[in-house]
Amino acid sequence: MSTQSAPAAPPTAQPARPRKPRVQRLLEVVGTEQLTPHLIRVVLGGEQFDQIEFKTDTDQYIKLLFADPALGLTRPYDLEALRQELSPEQLPVTRTYTIRRIDREQKQIWVDFVIHGDHGVAGPWAAQAQPGDTISFFGPGSGYAPRADADFHLMAGDETALPAIAAAVESLDAGARGLVVLDVANAHEHIPLSAPEDVEVRWLHRGGDFTPENARLAEHLQSIELPAGDVQVFIHGEREQMKLIRRLLVNERGLERRGMSLSAYWAYGRAEDAFQAEKRTPIGKIDPE
Numbered sequence: 001m002s003t004q005s006a007p008a009a010p011p012t013a014q015p016a017r018p019r020k021p022r023v024q025r026l027l028e029v030v031g032t033e034q035l036t037p038h039l040i041r042v043v044l045g046g047e048q049f050d051q052i053e054f055k056t057d058t059d060q061y062i063k064l065l066f067a068d069p070a071l072g073l074t075r076p077y078d079l080e081a082l083r084q085e086l087s088p089e090q091l092p093v094t095r096t097y098t099i100r101r102i103d104r105e106q107k108q109i110w111v112d113f114v115i116h117g118d119h120g121v122a123g124p125w126a127a128q129a130q131p132g133d134t135i136s137f138f139g140p141g142s143g144y145a146p147r148a149d150a151d152f153h154l155m156a157g158d159e160t161a162l163p164a165i166a167a168a169v170e171s172l173d174a175g176a177r178g179l180v181v182l183d184v185a186n187a188h189e190h191i192p193l194s195a196p197e198d199v200e201v202r203w204l205h206r207g208g209d210f211t212p213e214n215a216r217l218a219e220h221l222q223s224i225e226l227p228a229g230d231v232q233v234f235i236h237g238e239r240e241q242m243k244l245i246r247r248l249l250v251n252e253r254g255l256e257r258r259g260m261s262l263s264a265y266w267a268y269g270r271a272e273d274a275f276q277a278e279k280r281t282p283i284g285k286i287d288p289e
Contacts, residue, residue, distance in 0.1 A: 022138045024065070024076040025052055029133040030108055032126070036189045038159065041100065041112050042126050044135060049107040057142035058168040059234070059261070060099045062111070064137045066121045067092040076136040095122040095272060096265075099140060100163040112163040116209070120272065144234055144261040146172055151229030153178030153199065156217060156245070158210060158237040160265040162191060168234060169195050179224065183217040183237070185209060210238060212268060218244035231255060239264035239275070242286050262286065 027044040034040050054060065067073045068090060073082070077092050100110040113126035125135075146153055146168050153176060155165050162182065169180060170193075178199040184190070186205050195201050206214040218241045233255065235245055242264045249255045249262075263286055267275045278284030 023051075024079075024136050024138060026076050026134055026136045027109070029129045029131050029135070031131055032129055035112065035191055038115050038185065038189060039112055039162065039191065040115055040126050041110055042129050042135075043108050043110055045106065045108040049109075052140070054102055055140060055142035057145040058171050059144040059164045060102070060140040060142045061096050061164075062099060062137040062139035062141075063094040063096050064111075064122060064135055065092045065094055066125060075134050093121060093273065094138070095120075097122065098164040098167070100167055114159045144168070146176070146234075147232055148173055148176075149230070150232035151177065152227050152231045154226065154231055154233045154235070155179070156181040156183075156221060156235045156237075157265075158183045158215075158217065158241075159185075159189060161236040164236065165234070166191065166193055169193050169199065169201075172196050172199060177227075181217065181220060181224075183210075183215065183220075210268065212240065215241055217241050218248065221245055222248055226253065226255075233260040233262060235260075235262045236265050239267035239284070239286070246286050257287070 025048050027046040027048060030043040030045045032040055032042050065075075065077060067077060071086075071090060073092070079092065082091055097111050097113065100112045102109050111126075113123050115123045115127050118124055144164075153172065155168060155178065157165055162184075165180060165182070172178070172195070174196050176196045176199055180193065180195065180199060180201045181204065182202070183204045183206060185208055187203070190203055193201050202220075204216040204220055206216055208214060215238065217237060233249065235242065242262060246257075246262055249260070250257045264275075264284075266272070267278070267284075270278065275284070
């Protein structure tokens, strides 16, 4: 009789967990506030506030849904049914925005929008929003919050990153150390930031709307000195600027890419849908292959 044991049975493959279905939430406009010439705040509230699964991170983002008003669609959109009825070009589109503040007492959220006239979809909606208007969205998702154990916080971005950076700065402990660099058109685009004493805030002025020639963020970050130790990074903005900053911080300064929150919110010369589609191509990637 053989003394060899029978071969072990192969491990049973575990079934993949079903993806949690995305739930479309519906809120209504409570009010709006013009913060700067190009930044408007929309305050949202409503019965579904208590159903939203908020995160603990400061960078909580929602994906707002917009449809062509001429189609007369009713929110919340039945996307499965609409895919059967409409052409791809007619389907509602999503636009991603950071929640500036969650007011649990008033059951409201603040969402700040960068406005450039009639360009885009979300900006014109925000500029014309009236109390009682409704908006539907997915989320929130999240991925960043300042760590209390970080030795130093580096935050930077253009106007599109202002809401996320403002929320992060407000959450810092009183003893936090750091540097915040914001690249905006001019002094009229400043907003109040409640930063701890040892967190410096620098405003860079391009002198007008963003162009590759007047962008100052990447160039300015080349000149800064970072302390030794654990530097936590949050930098978001225009895509080509983010590529330059990634090379500067990772390749030249030797900062660890892992754990760094650095990505593009938009790309110069690209409509939102084209920008999103390019994220899957080499030109749209911040990190080299």
